[in-house]
Amino acid sequence: MAALDDVRVLDLTQVLAGPYCTMLLADLGADVVKIERPGGDLIRPNPPFVGDEDAYGGYFQSVNRGKRSLEMDLTDEEDREDFLGLVEDADVVVENFRAGTMEKFGLEYERLRERNPQLVYASIRGFGDPRTGETNRQGQPSFDLIAQALGGVMQITGQEDGPPTKVGPGIGDLFTATLNAVGILAALHHRDRSREGDESCEDGESGEGQYVDTAMYDSMISMCERTIYQHSYTGEVPERRGNSHPTLFPYNAFEARDGYVVIAAFGDNHWSALCEAMDRPDLAAEFPTAEDRLKNRKSLREEIADWTSERTADELCKLLEGSVPSAPVQDASDVFADPHVHARDMLVEVEQPGTDEQVTIAGSPIKLSETPTKPGERAPLLDEHRAELLGDRADPAEASDDD
The missing domain is CATH 3.40.50.10540 (Crotonobetainyl-coa:carnitine coa-transferase; domain 1)
Structure with missing residues (x-):
C-alpha cells in the first residue's frame, strides 16, 4: 500500500x-x-x-x-x-x-x-x-x-x-x-x-x-x-559572498591539489579540531571565539587555503572525517559512483x-x-x-x- x-x-x-x-x-x-x-x-x-x-x-x-x-x-x-x-x-x-x-x-x-x-x-x-x-x-x-x-x-x-x-x-x-x-x-x-x-x-x-x-x-x-531578516535587523542589503557565509567562519570551499573540498568548522569544537588537523594549535589559541574568527576571516582563509592546496581532496576528507564537517565537491560521475547514493x-x-x-x-x-x-x-x-x-x-x- x-x-x-x-x-x-x-x-x-x-x-x-x-x-x-x-x-x-x-x-x-x-x-x-x-x-x-x-x-x-x-x-x-x-x-x-x-x-x-x-x-x-x-x-x-x-x-x-x-x-x-x-x-x-x-x-x-x-x-x-x-x-x-x-x-x-x-x-x-x-x-x-x-x-x-x-x-x-x-x-x-x-x-x-x-x-x-x-x-x-x-x-x-x-x-x-x-x-x-x-x-x-x-x-x-x-x-x-x-x-x-x-x-x-x-x-x-x-x-x-x-x-x-x-x-x-x-x-x-x-x-x-x-x-x-x-x-x-x-x-x-x-x-x-x-x-x-x-x-x-x-x-x-x-x-x-x-x-x-x-x-x-x-x-x-x-x-x-536569510536576506529578509538580515535587511530588517541591520538595514543593509546582503550581497554576494561566493561560497562563504555572512555570519559563520570557516564555512567555505577550499581548493585542494585535485579539486575542491568544503569545510564547515564554525563551531568552537570544530575549529579546534581543524587547527589540530592542520598542526596549528597557535590559530586555535589566538582565535578562540566565533567573533574573533569572523573579524579575521580574510587572513584565516588564506591559512586554511595554503594547507588544503598541498593535499588531495581525499586526503583532506580523511584527515577531517569524524571531527570536522567536510566533503569533496562532487560532479555527476562522482554521485553515480558513491555507494551511499x-x-x-x-x-x-x-x-x-x-x-x-x-x-x-x-x-x-x-x-x-x-x-x-x-x-x-x-x-x-x-x-x-x-x-x-x-x-x-x-x-x-x-x-x-x-x-
Missing part, C-alpha cells in the same frame, strides 16, 4: 514546476493523470536522447515518471466535457497556466467545484492567483530565471566581484513545486478532517475542498529568508521507450517506513492511457457503433 494510493490527481501542468509537483505525489502512490495539450507537453522533444527513435527525452522522463497520459484540447467542447467527467471522480487538479487561462476554457476553480465540492484545486504561477492576493504582475509569464532574479536569489549568488548568478538547478520551479505539494497534502488532510467533523457527511463523501496557490516569486522570497535508492533505472535501453533518473528523497515511495515507473507515451481513462468515450465512432 502506498501513502496516496486512494488519491487521483488531474495534472494539467507542463515543463518543470507543475510536473515536479505531481511527480512527488505520484512517487507517494497517487494516480496522476497527465492531461496534455494537443501534441503533448512542450518538453517531450527536449534532449538528451539515447537513440534516434526515443519517444521523449531525459527532461520529460525525469519529472513525469509514474503518470498516465491523456491528450486533450480544452478549447474543444467534447474534450471539456470529458475533462469535467474526470473532475467528478478526482481528488486534486493541478495547473500552471497564466492567471485567467482556465477561465478562458470555462474550467475555472469555481466551475470545477460545482461539479466536485470536495476537489482540491492547486495552481503554480509566477506571481500567484488573484484569488489569494491580486497584484499587477499576474498574467505575466515567468520562468525560473525570472523568479530567481526577482526573489533575490541571484543578488546573493556568485563571487563577490562577479555578476549576479542563478543557482544551477531550477529552484524557482523546484522549490515552488515542493511547496505546492505540501499545500495539496495539507488541503487533503483538511478535507478528510472536515468530513470527520461533519455529521451530515454520508459515507463516501470527503469533506471540504479548497484552492491551493503557490507563486514562484513568493517561494523565492521564502527560500531567501545507491544504498539510499537515489538512482533509479527506468525503461526508455523507443529503445532497448534502461536510463537512470533521480530517486525519491522521501523515505517512509510503512508506505515507501515507488519512483521506478517510466514516463507515459502521449495519450497512452486514453482507453482505460475514458472507456467508451475514448473513441466516439466505436461508441456510436455499439449503439
Whole structure:
C-alpha cells in the first residue's frame, strides 16, 4: 500500500514546476493523470536522447515518471466535457497556466467545484492567483530565471566581484513545486478532517475542498529568508559572498591539489579540531571565539587555503572525517559512483521507450517506513492511457457503433 494510493490527481501542468509537483505525489502512490495539450507537453522533444527513435527525452522522463497520459484540447467542447467527467471522480487538479487561462476554457476553480465540492484545486504561477492576493504582475509569464532574479536569489549568488548568478538547478520551479505539494497534502488532510467533523457527511463523501496557490516569486522570497531578516535587523542589503557565509567562519570551499573540498568548522569544537588537523594549535589559541574568527576571516582563509592546496581532496576528507564537517565537491560521475547514493535508492533505472535501453533518473528523497515511495515507473507515451481513462468515450465512432 502506498501513502496516496486512494488519491487521483488531474495534472494539467507542463515543463518543470507543475510536473515536479505531481511527480512527488505520484512517487507517494497517487494516480496522476497527465492531461496534455494537443501534441503533448512542450518538453517531450527536449534532449538528451539515447537513440534516434526515443519517444521523449531525459527532461520529460525525469519529472513525469509514474503518470498516465491523456491528450486533450480544452478549447474543444467534447474534450471539456470529458475533462469535467474526470473532475467528478478526482481528488486534486493541478495547473500552471497564466492567471485567467482556465477561465478562458470555462474550467475555472469555481466551475470545477460545482461539479466536485470536495476537489482540491492547486495552481503554480509566477506571481500567484488573484484569488489569494491580486497584484499587477499576474498574467505575466515567468520562468525560473525570472523568479530567481526577482526573489533575490541571484543578488546573493556568485563571487563577490562577479555578476549576479542563478543557482544551477531550477529552484524557482523546484522549490515552488515542493511547496505546492505540501499545500495539496495539507488541503487533503483538511478535507478528510472536515468530513470527520461533519455529521451530515454520508459515507463516501470527503469533506471540504479548497484552492491551493503557490507563486514562484513568493517561494523565492521564502527560500531567501536569510536576506529578509538580515535587511530588517541591520538595514543593509546582503550581497554576494561566493561560497562563504555572512555570519559563520570557516564555512567555505577550499581548493585542494585535485579539486575542491568544503569545510564547515564554525563551531568552537570544530575549529579546534581543524587547527589540530592542520598542526596549528597557535590559530586555535589566538582565535578562540566565533567573533574573533569572523573579524579575521580574510587572513584565516588564506591559512586554511595554503594547507588544503598541498593535499588531495581525499586526503583532506580523511584527515577531517569524524571531527570536522567536510566533503569533496562532487560532479555527476562522482554521485553515480558513491555507494551511499545507491544504498539510499537515489538512482533509479527506468525503461526508455523507443529503445532497448534502461536510463537512470533521480530517486525519491522521501523515505517512509510503512508506505515507501515507488519512483521506478517510466514516463507515459502521449495519450497512452486514453482507453482505460475514458472507456467508451475514448473513441466516439466505436461508441456510436455499439449503439
